Amino acid sequence: MSTNKQLALVIDLNVCVGCHACVTSCKEWNTSGSAGPLTDLNAYSANPSGTFFNRVQTYEAGIFPNTQTVHFPKSCLHCEDPPCVPVCPTGASYKRAEDGIVLVDYDKCIGCSYCSWACPYGARELDEERQVMTKCTLCVDRIYSETLPESERKPACVLACPTSARIFGDVHDPESDASMAIEERRGYQLMPEWETQPANHYLPRSIMETIEAAKKEL
Amino acid sequence: MRPQYSIIFLTTMIGMAQGLLFSVSILNFRTDAISPDFLSSVIFPIAIILLIGGLVASFFHLGHPERAWRSAMMWRTSWLSREVIALPLVILLALIGLYFSLNDHTPQWLWISLMISCLILWICTAKIYQCIRFIQEWSHPTTLLNFFLLGLASGWLLLTALVNLFKQSIPSANNTFLIIVSLLMTFCAFNLKLWIWNRNRGLKPKSNLASATGIKGQNIRQTSMGLMGGSFNTREFFHHQTDRVIANIRKIILLCAYIVPMILLAFSIGSVLPKIYLCLAVIIQFIGLICERWLFFAEANHPQNLYYQRVS
Numbered sequence: 001m002s003t004n005k006q007l008a009l010v011i012d013l014n015v016c017v018g019c020h021a022c023v024t025s026c027k028e029w030n031t032s033g034s035a036g037p038l039t040d041l042n043a044y045s046a047n048p049s050g051t052f053f054n055r056v057q058t059y060e061a062g063i064f065p066n067t068q069t070v071h072f073p074k075s076c077l078h079c080e081d082p083p084c085v086p087v088c089p090t091g092a093s094y095k096r097a098e099d100g101i102v103l104v105d106y107d108k109c110i111g112c113s114y115c116s117w118a119c120p121y122g123a124r125e126l127d128e129e130r131q132v133m134t135k136c137t138l139c140v141d142r143i144y145s146e147t148l149p150e151s152e153r154k155p156a157c158v159l160a161c162p163t164s165a166r167i168f169g170d171v172h173d174p175e176s177d178a179s180m181a182i183e184e185r186r187g188y189q190l191m192p193e194w195e196t197q198p199a200n201h202y203l204p205r206s207i208m209e210t211i212e213a214a215k216k217e218l
Numbered sequence: 219m220r221p222q223y224s225i226i227f228l229t230t231m232i233g234m235a236q237g238l239l240f241s242v243s244i245l246n247f248r249t250d251a252i253s254p255d256f257l258s259s260v261i262f263p264i265a266i267i268l269l270i271g272g273l274v275a276s277f278f279h280l281g282h283p284e285r286a287w288r289s290a291m292m293w294r295t296s297w298l299s300r301e302v303i304a305l306p307l308v309i310l311l312a313l314i315g316l317y318f319s320l321n322d323h324t325p326q327w328l329w330i331s332l333m334i335s336c337l338i339l340w341i342c343t344a345k346i347y348q349c350i351r352f353i354q355e356w357s358h359p360t361t362l363l364n365f366f367l368l369g370l371a372s373g374w375l376l377l378t379a380l381v382n383l384f385k386q387s388i389p390s391a392n393n394t395f396l397i398i399v400s401l402l403m404t405f406c407a408f409n410l411k412l413w414i415w416n417r418n419r420g421l422k423p424k425s426n427l428a429s430a431t432g433i434k435g436q437n438i439r440q441t442s443m444g445l446m447g448g449s450f451n452t453r454e455f456f457h458h459q460t461d462r463v464i465a466n467i468r469k470i471i472l473l474c475a476y477i478v479p480m481i482l483l484a485f486s487i488g489s490v491l492p493k494i495y496l497c498l499a500v501i502i503q504f505i506g507l508i509c510e511r512w513l514f515f516a517e518a519n520h521p522q523n524l525y526y527q528r529v530s
Contacts, residue, residue: 013433023444047447055444057525059427061435069441070433074525086295087349089302090288108288111281114298116454117219120352120425122522125450131281188432191521193424194352208434 006080006100006172007138008199009155010181011073014206016165018056018071025160026054026075026136033141036106039129051127053136054157066211073166075157076123076136077190077198078102084115084124093133100172100199101140106132120194138168171199219353220454221515224279228272229343230372230507232305233365235268236336237373239312243336247329251390257319260380262312269309297349301342308335340366347518354421355518360414367410368475368510371403372503375479379496382486394487397496401483404503408476411510415468418517425521440527451526457516464516467509475506 030053031038040050054075061068078095082102085093092108093115095101104115104124109132116124116133124135139155142148152159158166169178178201181187187201242261245251252261277283292299311332318324344362351357378396381388388396427438443452457464479499486495 020444042447049445049447049449052445052449057440057444058442059431059433059438060441061433061438063437066435068433068435070431072431072433074444083351086292087298089290089292089296089299090285091292092288108285109282110285110289112279112289112298113281113454114296114346116450117353117520118350120521122451122455122520122525126281126454128450190432191352191425191429193429194521202432204432204434212434 004100004172005098005170006078006199007143007169008078008100008171008178008201009075009138009158010167010169010171010178010187010201010203012165012167012181012185012203013070013072014165014203015163016056016071016073016161017163018058019162020056021160021162022073022157022166023052023054023056025156026139027052029139029142029156030137035137035141036127036130038134039127041128049128051125051134053125053134061208062211068205068208070205072202073157074121074123075200076102077121077196077200078136078138080197080199081195082119083194083196084119087118088115099170101138102135103137103140104133104135106130106134109133120191120196121198143168171201219515219518219520220457221512222279224275224277225515226508226511227275228279229365230504230511231268231272231275232308232339232343233369233507234372234376234504235265235272235312236308236339237369237371238265238268238376239308239315239332239373240336240370241374241377243329243333245388245391246324247326247333249390250323251388253386254319254322254324256384256386257324258316260384261377262316262319264376264380266309266312266316269305269312273305273309297342297345301339301346304335304339304342308332308339311335337366340369347514352425352521353518354424355418358414358417360410360417364407364410364414364514367403367407368507371400371407372500372507374403375400375483375496375503376500379493379500382493382496393492397483397487397492401480404476404480404483408472408480411471411476423519423521425524427524430521430524440525442530443526443528446529451522455520455523455526459516464513467513467516471506471509471513473506474502475510479503479506 038051042048057072059070059072082095085095090108090110092105111131113126124133127134143153154168158168167178167181169176171178182201185203187203189198289302315328344365347356348361378400482495482499486492
């Protein structure tokens with residue numbers, strides 16, 4: 001691990017209730033910013049569709065009666081080795097050296113979609129109206145803002161979460177809340193088989209481990 | 219993946235042009251085997267039209283075509299960027315070839331540079347797809363070999379047809395030789411395609427819902443993808459066709475790209491009017507190649523689809 005800063009989210013699957021508050025607050029903040037809107041298609045008719053940086057999905061696991069419903073927020077994971085960055089032909093996709101955030105320069109993007117092919121997580125969405133690739137910015141325009149009170153300099157999704165399922169911090173700093181949560185609660189990365197080293201981590205459901213352990217005892 | 223016609227036309231048209239230029243370079247680089255008149259009035263103009271046609275088609279793929287010049291910037295890391303440089307280079311060399319052939323002699327260095335630049339362009343084009351490690355259908359050296367063999371076979375077939383159509387004779391390569399080489403190339407490409415399809419059938423996806431979500435427990439299934447009206451993720455990464463359509467396209471590919479052209483080539487040997495068979499073979503094979511490229515995209519399974527399985 002490098003000693004540079006790597007900002008990331010740590011998502012606690014134990015407490016996410018699937019309310020989509022992170023989705024709507026993300027959309028609200030990022031569609032209103034200077035970087036341009038996240039446009040919606042057919043917003044008030046059949047098959048509404050639009051650009052979002054963050055989605056909450058739902059999964060089930062287990063066999064009755066030991067089943068679990070898991071709400072699973074998914075946004076850009078800000079990989080330490082992001083496969084989407086080197087493939088970009090214009091240099092519009094880049095990873096910031098100072099804090100590890102993966103960003104798109106909308107003024108350089110030609111809308112070829114190649115970076116989205118090179119992301120195994122489906123974290124990038126081409127904005128249909130603006131025809132540029134968009135993705136989670138970790139609210140880069142919030143977290144360093146000097147006009148916001150110190151306590152609000154966090155990604156919009158983190159502030160909106162009613163159950164504090166989202167922890168924001170530097171995963172390279174062993175003292176940060178994020179690193180400590182990963183360390184203490186066995187935070188894991190998505191699709192480790194592709195060696196992208198996502199910076200975002202997920203905290204596993206402890207109830208599932210309890211069930212698995214109980215099974216072994218039987 | 220969702221097949222996009224801009225990329226399908228780009229890769230098939232420039233592949234054919236590269237094959238044509240490569241074939242002419244092989245025949246011509248020792249001595250001027252093909253007459254300069256034929257080169258300047260037929261071969262180079264057709265190659266240039268195909269290359270520029272492909273280049274124009276590629277612009278329809280972009281959300282911001284007016285910024286396309288920027289795509290040559292990241293040649294250090296991006297194969298797409300390298301292709302953006304290699305394609306105009308081939309066009310430039312073909313234009314130089316046109317200039318020289320108008321002046322009756324094309325120097326050896328030009329044929330060698332044409333061969334090398336065509337090879338580089340094949341590598342760049344194929345590597346765009348091959349370098350995406352988690353699309354397992356693409357991430358294999360046969361992706362490059364398939365682009366190369368199909369481009370070469372279609373280009374050589376086009377050369378054979380043009381030689382017959384314009385009643386040319388090449389001293390070092392008579393008509394039967396051209397046709398037999400064409401047959402052999404198509405046969406090799408045919409076998410490679412069968413091998414690739416066989417490999418694709420046997421592929422075990424490295425990612426699954428357990429690795430994609432990290433959820434512990436058996437029988438993981440999605441109950442909601444988090445959206446109901448579709449999104450970029452549901453549009454871009456799937457071909458949106460039924461299995462039956464895919465099976466039919468597979469049959470069209472086998473017939474049009476390989477089997478029918480091979481039969482027509484075989485019939486053209488010793489026939490009274492070989493040019494009719496050969497021109498028909500070129501047209502049918504090109505239709506087959508478009509279908510082949512369509513399926514190349516359609517049969518690529520992207521792991522992001524694991525996250526988009528059920529609306530609710």
